[in-house]
Amino acid sequence: MQAEPKKTPAGSLVGQEYEVEVGPVAHGGHCISRTDAGQVLFVRHALPGERVVARVTEGEEGARFLRADAVEVLEASKDRIEAPCPYARPGRCGGCDWQHAKPGAQRRLKGEVITEQLKRLAGLTPEEAGWDGTVMPAEGDKLPAGEVPSWRTRVQYAVDEDGNAGLRRHRSHEVEPIEHCMIAADGISELGIEQRDWSGMASVEAIAATGSQDRMVILEPKPGARLPLVELDKPVSVMRVEEHDGGIHRVHGRAFVRERADGRTHRVGSGGFWQVHPMAADTLVKAVMQGLLPRKGDMALDLYCGVGLFAGALADRLGDKGAVLGIESGKRAVEDARHNLAAFDRVRIEQGKVETVLPRTGITEVDLIVLDPPRAGAGKKTVQHLSGLGARKIAYVACDPAALARDLAYFREGGYRVRTLRAFDLFPMTHHVECVAILEPVAKGT
Numbered sequence: 001m002q003a004e005p006k007k008t009p010a011g012s013l014v015g016q017e018y019e020v021e022v023g024p025v026a027h028g029g030h031c032i033s034r035t036d037a038g039q040v041l042f043v044r045h046a047l048p049g050e051r052v053v054a055r056v057t058e059g060e061e062g063a064r065f066l067r068a069d070a071v072e073v074l075e076a077s078k079d080r081i082e083a084p085c086p087y088a089r090p091g092r093c094g095g096c097d098w099q100h101a102k103p104g105a106q107r108r109l110k111g112e113v114i115t116e117q118l119k120r121l122a123g124l125t126p127e128e129a130g131w132d133g134t135v136m137p138a139e140g141d142k143l144p145a146g147e148v149p150s151w152r153t154r155v156q157y158a159v160d161e162d163g164n165a166g167l168r169r170h171r172s173h174e175v176e177p178i179e180h181c182m183i184a185a186d187g188i189s190e191l192g193i194e195q196r197d198w199s200g201m202a203s204v205e206a207i208a209a210t211g212s213q214d215r216m217v218i219l220e221p222k223p224g225a226r227l228p229l230v231e232l233d234k235p236v237s238v239m240r241v242e243e244h245d246g247g248i249h250r251v252h253g254r255a256f257v258r259e260r261a262d263g264r265t266h267r268v269g270s271g272g273f274w275q276v277h278p279m280a281a282d283t284l285v286k287a288v289m290q291g292l293l294p295r296k297g298d299m300a301l302d303l304y305c306g307v308g309l310f311a312g313a314l315a316d317r318l319g320d321k322g323a324v325l326g327i328e329s330g331k332r333a334v335e336d337a338r339h340n341l342a343a344f345d346r347v348r349i350e351q352g353k354v355e356t357v358l359p360r361t362g363i364t365e366v367d368l369i370v371l372d373p374p375r376a377g378a379g380k381k382t383v384q385h386l387s388g389l390g391a392r393k394i395a396y397v398a399c400d401p402a403a404l405a406r407d408l409a410y411f412r413e414g415g416y417r418v419r420t421l422r423a424f425d426l427f428p429m430t431h432h433v434e435c436v437a438i439l440e441p442v443a444k445g446t
């Protein structure tokens with residue numbers, strides 16, 4: 001079927017519909033398909049093996065890639081369910097990618113993406129990466145199809161012209177007003193953000209800490225707008241994003257939330273990184289420590305350390321003679337890390353970028369390294385530097401399997417091989433997935 005295109009700019013194919021076979025999943029929450037003319041279609045709201053009507057949402061004649069939504073399913077996959085969330089539909093909320101897939105199928109799709117990235121960018125099979133190919137659900141998330149885990153402890157709402165809080169549409173600045181986000185944690189839903197009038201605000205971020213009752217909202221007023229009187233259904237701290245410097249300043253209550261993980265409490269100031277799934281921090285600490293097997297007296301690095309999650313976990317296990325150096329670029333996060341780890345004499349936190357601070361420390365030898373970089377990964381230069389420090393084991397925590405696979409290839413050039421890889425579904429319903437790779441030096445002569 002090749003319907004008439006809607007009125008759009010010349011050459012645009014937006015609105016054009018194609019009846020297509022849906023091919024494999026790709027990185028980014030869509031599946032791959034092709035038009036008869038050979039153009040590649042990235043189709044959202046589809047599943048591999050289906051036959052669908054795909055309507056183009058982005059792209060023009062002659063482009064190699066087009067983006068599209070499956071607007072009609074002609075032959076459904078056995079993995080398909082009716083998306084439980086009414087906003088997870090073509091053209092609506094862009095937050096969840098896989099609401100229409102059974103939970104087990106979502107994890108399989110994520111596993112296929114990891115497999116593909118490992119093969120393409122690192123030349124590794126799952127066996128060579130020491131991975132059993134599974135993506136594990138977080139504790140408590142194994143729910144029947146149709147039930148949605150409420151896991152998001154941080155939600156960034158956009159605000160529409162009428163003051164309604166909502167979420168952004170896929171690859172758009174447009175706001176989809178919502179009455180309730182199904183994946184939001186109960187601590188967020190209880191605030192009733194979606195039921196309030198947020199006129200004058202550009203965005204409202206809500207945070208519900210894990211292991212404490214701390215709640216925070218961060219308001220970003222539109223230029224010249226005044227802050228509303230914030231009366232929510234539960235006590236919250238209120239922060240404001242300043243128009244002139246983008247800094248986040250306290251309006252009311254504490255300027256941080258307290259997050260519990262690995263038996264310790266972590267102060268996390270506004271703007272500082274903390275894992276979003278309530279089980280994520282504990283799950284990752286456990287996977288990293290099981291992989292590294294720290295010994296008393298080890299010298300360890302925690303790179304991209306945030307507020308000190310892994311540095312604290314390492315310090316706890318290395319004893320009086322061990323030492324940890326954490327490096328983090330965020331100023332506020334460094335203050336929090338120093339506060340959180342004040343009880344450990346032999347932990348030092350340096351502020352700055354890993355790529356500049358680490359070479360300046362003059363460190364030439366360590367026993368263990370944890371690195372947990374942002375989505376872009378660590379990159380060649382940093383990996384080369386780390387490969388020269390003689391670490392017995394390296395734990396690489398990654399939220400982007402493509403950046404991870406690329407960096408694993410650099411590590412191989414530096415003499416390290418992946419010993420084990422584990423994958424966790426810490427972002428159910430979305431395409432995101434978290435991996436922990438444990439690397440060891442390649443034994444001489446192999």
Ligand SMILES: C[S@@+](CC[C@H](N)C(=O)[O-])C[C@H]1O[C@@H](n2cnc3c(N)ncnc32)[C@H](O)[C@@H]1O
Binds near residue numbers: 273274304329355
């Ligand atoms: C994925 S978070 C990990 C934080 C911490 N490991 C945790 O689990 O809570 C990545 C952190 O790296 C920091 N960051 C980003 N780029 C950096 C760089 N080039 N050097 C040092 N830190 C960086 C961010 O501010 C953020 O805190």
